[in-house]
Amino acid sequence: MPAAVKQIMERPWIWAYVAAIGVWIATIIFTQGQGGGDLLTAALAFATFSVIVALGQMMVITLGPGNVDLSIPATMTLAGTVATKVMDTQDSMILVGFLLALAVGLGVGLFNYGLIRLLQIPPIIATLSSSFLFQSAAIWYNRGLRIKPPPQLADIATRDVFGLPLLAAAIILLAVVVHVVLHRTTYGRAVTAIGQNTRAAALAGINVDRVRFQTYIFCAVLAAVNGYFFSAFSGGAALNMGQAYLLNSIAVVVIGGTSVAGGFANVPGLWAAAMFLFLVEAMLNTFGLGAGIRLVLTGLIIVGVIIAAGGKRAER
Amino acid sequence: MKWINVALATGLLALAGGSAAADTSDKRIALSNNYAGNSWRQAMLRSWENVTGQAVTDGVVAAADAFTTAENQVTEQAAQIQNLILEGYDAIVLNAASPEGLNGAVKEACDAGITVVSFDGVVTEPCAWRIAVDFKQMGKDEVLYLAEKLPDGGNLLEIRGLAGVFVDDEISAGIHEGVAENPQFTIVGSVHGDWAQDVAQKAVAGILPSLPEIVGVVTQGGDGYGAAQAIKAAGRDMPVIVMGNRHDELTWWKEQKDANGYETMSVSIAPGVSTLAFWVARMILDGEEVPKDLTVPFLRIDQGNLEENLANTEAGGVANTLYSAEDAARVVAEAKGM
Numbered sequence: 001m002p003a004a005v006k007q008i009m010e011r012p013w014i015w016a017y018v019a020a021i022g023v024w025i026a027t028i029i030f031t032q033g034q035g036g037g038d039l040l041t042a043a044l045a046f047a048t049f050s051v052i053v054a055l056g057q058m059m060v061i062t063l064g065p066g067n068v069d070l071s072i073p074a075t076m077t078l079a080g081t082v083a084t085k086v087m088d089t090q091d092s093m094i095l096v097g098f099l100l101a102l103a104v105g106l107g108v109g110l111f112n113y114g115l116i117r118l119l120q121i122p123p124i125i126a127t128l129s130s131s132f133l134f135q136s137a138a139i140w141y142n143r144g145l146r147i148k149p150p151p152q153l154a155d156i157a158t159r160d161v162f163g164l165p166l167l168a169a170a171i172i173l174l175a176v177v178v179h180v181v182l183h184r185t186t187y188g189r190a191v192t193a194i195g196q197n198t199r200a201a202a203l204a205g206i207n208v209d210r211v212r213f214q215t216y217i218f219c220a221v222l223a224a225v226n227g228y229f230f231s232a233f234s235g236g237a238a239l240n241m242g243q244a245y246l247l248n249s250i251a252v253v254v255i256g257g258t259s260v261a262g263g264f265a266n267v268p269g270l271w272a273a274a275m276f277l278f279l280v281e282a283m284l285n286t287f288g289l290g291a292g293i294r295l296v297l298t299g300l301i302i303v304g305v306i307i308a309a310g311g312k313r314a315e316r
Numbered sequence: 317m318k319w320i321n322v323a324l325a326t327g328l329l330a331l332a333g334g335s336a337a338a339d340t341s342d343k344r345i346a347l348s349n350n351y352a353g354n355s356w357r358q359a360m361l362r363s364w365e366n367v368t369g370q371a372v373t374d375g376v377v378a379a380a381d382a383f384t385t386a387e388n389q390v391t392e393q394a395a396q397i398q399n400l401i402l403e404g405y406d407a408i409v410l411n412a413a414s415p416e417g418l419n420g421a422v423k424e425a426c427d428a429g430i431t432v433v434s435f436d437g438v439v440t441e442p443c444a445w446r447i448a449v450d451f452k453q454m455g456k457d458e459v460l461y462l463a464e465k466l467p468d469g470g471n472l473l474e475i476r477g478l479a480g481v482f483v484d485d486e487i488s489a490g491i492h493e494g495v496a497e498n499p500q501f502t503i504v505g506s507v508h509g510d511w512a513q514d515v516a517q518k519a520v521a522g523i524l525p526s527l528p529e530i531v532g533v534v535t536q537g538g539d540g541y542g543a544a545q546a547i548k549a550a551g552r553d554m555p556v557i558v559m560g561n562r563h564d565e566l567t568w569w570k571e572q573k574d575a576n577g578y579e580t581m582s583v584s585i586a587p588g589v590s591t592l593a594f595w596v597a598r599m600i601l602d603g604e605e606v607p608k609d610l611t612v613p614f615l616r617i618d619q620g621n622l623e624e625n626l627a628n629t630e631a632g633g634v635a636n637t638l639y640s641a642e643d644a645a646r647v648v649a650e651a652k653g654m
Contacts, residue, residue, distance in 0.1 A: 031526040
């Protein structure tokens with residue numbers, strides 16, 4: 001085997017790609033080739049939203065044991081609700097809405113890290129409790145009313161060019177940027193170093209507080225951006241719109257080859273994992289299996305992929 | 317003192333009841349509700365307030381108080397019912413946390429001479445009345461509508477609710493029964509939308525590429541708008557999507573109707589069913605004979621009354637209707653006729 005191929009096969013994220021492609025092929029064999037392209041387009045469109053939040057969650061998880069952001073769903077809901085209400089279907093307000101969503105994300109990140117740092121609350125509890133506040137704020141602000149996004153924004157969020165959704169293309173670029181930041185900048189290396197050994201990182205002169213602060217802000221802002229685009233994509237914000245993205249964001253990070261114990265992040269795997277999770281559900285639905293069998297198979301397939309990826313790592 | 321008053325009142329009433337139709341103006345009815353955490357339940361409680369508040373003002377009954385438990389738990393609601401017995405209500409209208417779990421408390425209430433009318437979440441205890449939803453018929457009605465609208469038949473996509481929940485199985489069974497009787501239709505795909513628009517959108521987007529052309533989408537409510545979004549994104553011709561009375565679904569239907577004459581129908585249960593239960597309880601207190609098992613009428617919206625219903629639907633909520641004493645009498649008469 002050529003060295004380059006061998007090197008790629010050793011990447012932990014390769015298994016997520018193998019799994020995603022395998023599931024896709026299984027689906028189009030079943031449908032005898034019908035709709036393979038459309039299925040990929042749909043998978044890209046929905047995976048985009050998983051990847052946006054997973055990028056933030058990945059950075060937070062990489063900070064080391066105990067670091068996880070559970071306020072992602074509530075942040076999405078709050079940002080989506082505030083933005084759609086303020087935009088009020090006006091195309092001229094699209095940018096204002098986006099800036100507002102960013103501001104919500106910034107506020108959420110500040111609040112979360114304030115709880116973690118100033119009140120010394122463990123992140124898992126801090127983000128869980130703050131999520132109740134954000135969710136309540138969203139309910140109070142809009143009572144679950146679904147306001148449509150501005151038509152131009154809805155068009156941007158749902159449009160695709162030759163089967164590649166515009167938003168997906170943008171987020172692929174974002175993933176590349178995050179990948180470079182993670183591996184080529186002081187900040188990115190600091191995140192990894194803190195996750196591997198916080199004390200050693202601090203002794204090496206890394207400002208641990210500042211890096212953690214930036215990371216929680218980054219995660220919250222991405223969650224808010226996701227809320228903004230997902231409301232545009234699904235025809236308006238709803239109070240339960242973030243619900244699916246809590247476990248999804250963690251699953252995508254882990255299946256994508258990032259270490260759940262921290263200290264080792266993996267951007268390329270996020271896309272594969274997000275597509276894989278969508279395609280598995282689509283495949284089992286296409287096979288027409290009952291709900292019980294579907295859930296069992298989903299669980300088994302995910303465990304299988306993680307074992308395959310983990311087994312490869314152990315050999316090294 | 318209070319006890320003596322109640323005893324006196326009851327005694328007097330018994331005397332009055334012997335002669336003519338009993339007067340209910342001194343009767344007190346309580347609503348025992350297990351949950352208030354979604355828009356449907358909120359609308360249910362508001363409907364109760366509106367209708368019973370007026371009834372109390374008009375002197376139809378003496379009191380109609382609503383009580384909701386905080387945790388949606390059987391033990392909590394059982395304790396609540398025991399309190400209501402002690403407080404001496406004449407009737408308890410009940411939306412139960414469990415079909416069997418409250419039977420003990422309900423039996424105690426019956427033994428204390430209290431009329432118990434359960435609705436929506438009904439109880440199996442034989443001494444109580446039940447105003448139940450015929451979910452199976454609801455599913456079947458969707459297919460019957462499609463059979464009328466699309467005589468040539470075709471392929472259908474089914475969106476189900478939350479897997480493992482009784483309501484999901486019932487509606488789906490009704491849909492499949494309807495399709496069995498109308499073989500011009502075939503269900504070519506089935507996904508779970510969990511009664512949520514975004515879940516439905518994702519599930520439909522995933523199965524759509526593998527499906528042939530579909531002429532209709534049968535749903536369970538809360539999922540029609542998501543299905544429409546997914547089908548639109550896939551660039552397919554819009555099939556007839558049966559809606560479930562949610563505000564966003566009706567709004568979308570109205571837009572399509574105005575833009576291109578889109579036709580469909582929408583069916584669900586009105587949260588105002590609590591007021592139907594109220595009037596039934598009053599009829600029973602009034603000494604009328606009421607069968608133990610009644611059926612909640614569906615609130616069905618068609619092309620003609622879409623605008624009217626949309627105007628009455630609170631933004632973010634579900635289409636509602638308040639029932640009157642006459643409506644209750646009609647439901648009872650229907651049950652007797654069967």
